[in-house]
Amino acid sequence: MRNRKLDIAFWNYDRTRLLADGTVKIDGVDATFHSARIVPQIFEAMIQQRTYDVSELGMTYLLRTFVNGESPFAAIPVFTNRAFRHGAIYINRASGIKRPEDLRGKRIGELALYGHDAGVMSKGILSDEFGVRPDQCRWLIGGIDFPMDPVDFVSRPVPAGVEVEYADKGVDLGDLLEAGEIDALISADIPKCVLEKSQRVGRLFEDYEAAERDYYRRTAIFPIMHTVVVTRKLAAEQPEVVKAVYQGFLAAKNQMAEQYVKGMTFNNMDVMVPGFTKLIGDRRDLLGDDWWPYGIGANRAAIDAVLRYHCAQGLTDRLLTIEDVFVPGLLNS
Incomplete structure (x- = not known):
């Protein structure tokens, strides 16, 4: 069976680099990867022109597409950008x-x-x-x-x-x-x-x-800034493809994290950041071995916080739930 062609857009992150360079493949998908000078340009292309099949979106950009509880996009639980604020x-x-x-x-x-x-x-x-x-x-x-x-x-x-x-x-x-x-x-x-x-x-x-x-x-909240979305049409018609996309993003992130951890043996000498090995160790002590988790289960508190804050600050007309926002087939991830 022929692979499904998908246009996929995200910024140049270490956790997505192994997808973009072809090291990690998405099963059953013939992917073309896209980026931009700054990440809001990706958001605009997806929201305004539906330029991509799969795209990074800021959480607030995604939630602002909901009208009367409905959005043309569904999120997969991949969190390309997160930061304490x-x-x-x-x-x-x-x-x-x-x-x-x-x-x-x-x-x-x-x-x-x-x-x-x-x-x-x-x-x-x-x-x-x-x-x-x-x-x-x-x-x-x-x-x-x-x-x-x-x-x-x-x-x-x-x-x-x-x-x-x-x-x-x-x-x-x-x-x-x-x-x-x-x-x-x-x-x-x-x-x-x-x-x-x-x-x-x-x-x-x-x-x-x-x-x-x-x-x-x-x-237990490691704040989430950006996620990855697919069109509702793709999520409904090809759920197995969407699951494969999730697994590809997960594998790319996990393999990059594994490179950093293995590099600790040699003091991460390939990275031009003094003390990087200690920084990794400190963050693992605080956040756990999977310090940048994907999936719903490991991120429920952080996702719920974003949804609650968005409603409390008057940016959505109702309190959206995880079930409203994320692809149904990945709610148990």
């Missing part, structure tokens, strides 16, 4: 912000969208852990120094009672943060003023790694 909250040091509760009443910048993936998680954590709600702050949405088109290809809901303003194209929120024109910034990408160690700015959680470790130990 305590370190994604930046402050102007002259703003008077010393602790999370001090964000109330402040003007806060946010990258790209009201509720970009890092913002959804950061706001959810601020609300759950410190009682700071989005409606207690004022929001300015825009870009930073890295060139990126405005995100106007998905719905941009703003819940009642939340003050949200969009900055003009070309406005750099990092510059505004350094100048004190905004008090804080939530951003998946690190602004130049932080990378260049301006004394005018810092992080809300100075020891954010310790805060993130404590958060994980208490919640």
